[in-house]
Amino acid sequence: MTSSMFQEIFAFILSTLGWVLVSSTLPTDYWKVSSLDGTVITTATYWSNLWKTCVTDSTGVSNCKDFASMLALDGYIQACRGLMIAAICLGFFGSISALVGMKCTKIGGNDKNKARIACFAGGNFILSGLCSLSACSLYAHRITTEFFDPMYIAQKYELGAALFIGWSGSVLCILGGSMLCCSITASFPKSQSQVNYIYNGAVSHSHISSYPRGQAKSANQRPPPDYSSSSRTQHFDKNAYV
Template identity: 70%
Template sequence: MARMTCEILAFILTISGWVLVCSTLPTDYWKVSSIDGTVITTATFWSNLWKTCVTDSTGVSNCKDFPSMLALDGYIQACRGLMIAAVSLGFFGAIFALVGMKCTKIGGSDSSKAKITCFAGIVFILCGLCAMSGVSLYAHRITSEFFDPTFLEQKYELGAALFIGWGGSSLCLIGGVAFCFSMVEEGGSPRTIYSYNGATSVISSRKKGPTSSADRKPGRGLPRHFDKNAYV
């Protein structure tokens, strides 16, 4: 019962984290132009892994997709690869988790299902690490440019997609560890159960020779009745 509860909780955490990680890819605001030190703001610049946009004071946005993948900065290409890898790993981790969970009817014996569950936990841990690395790499580039006094171009701040990615990757890591922990609980030594069958009266086994009715004395041939608290 404890293992099943742990697996259900881990499955909810990992699926929620995977959905959040997937939602970061189409999210627009990975970085937003900073208004620090600007008196009059006429436009807001923002971008993600696929395009860069500008929104004027009237609310009209003009976006431009990145023209070439090979001409992109290295950190954007690395973030793309890490986030796509995280989404793929989360998908396969969800399949392994459904097969290995104790509450499902597929996957074989309990020992084999426990191994599949542990493997699903490792996959989700890798998913969380990939997503955490991609989001942190993008955030590191933004912060390094923001605090660099020699950087004279437009400076940006952290967008909402980065915080969503951090939250989703954290849930994947916690859920993956919980999946592995459920196998540790299953692999523990079984508890020995002792049952009490009550006290057993022991009657001394004396060999008695055959006696006739004539040899019997009054009172000796009658069976003896012992009290329940008397033991021999």
């Protein structure tokens, strides 16, 4: 019981830390940064995220432009927005459910109900990590495809710091959620019928194995009556007292 409680606490810390990293990824500026490959003199640095695109000149002054229309965006940016928002919402509900379902808290009902709630929280954290992982991977795939395409002549970009933060948070969410789901096994002991079945099977096996090979005694066969003098005397004495 104590080990599973510590496992739940450690899983909750991992999952919450991963959710915080995933949440901090969404407003981070540097999802992609202009590449310096083949450039001798750099006069400006281009960078963008899911909400805006910016340029920073050599003096450090930045000029940004928000994406005006959501429907006019590329499909991968819209998909990344939706996946990241879903990841943040799932992680939020997972954190609340984990607080209710852990054994160290006083709310949530009995152990079985708390175990179900903890399993639900672990599933939310796993889904949150998968959504964030998919969004960061999709965005990175677009960057690398344009970078290695020889026919692409526009500005090429490299992976920004936000993608690495998102990947790290996704891994922590998946690990913490998996540990949270595995920690509930101690709350569901073996049923009494299964224990009785194993016990009866062991008794019947030992009873049959006590006979020599080829002379195993049937379960319904009764032993032959003993007509010795001692048994008749005992039977007579018993009836005499009645």
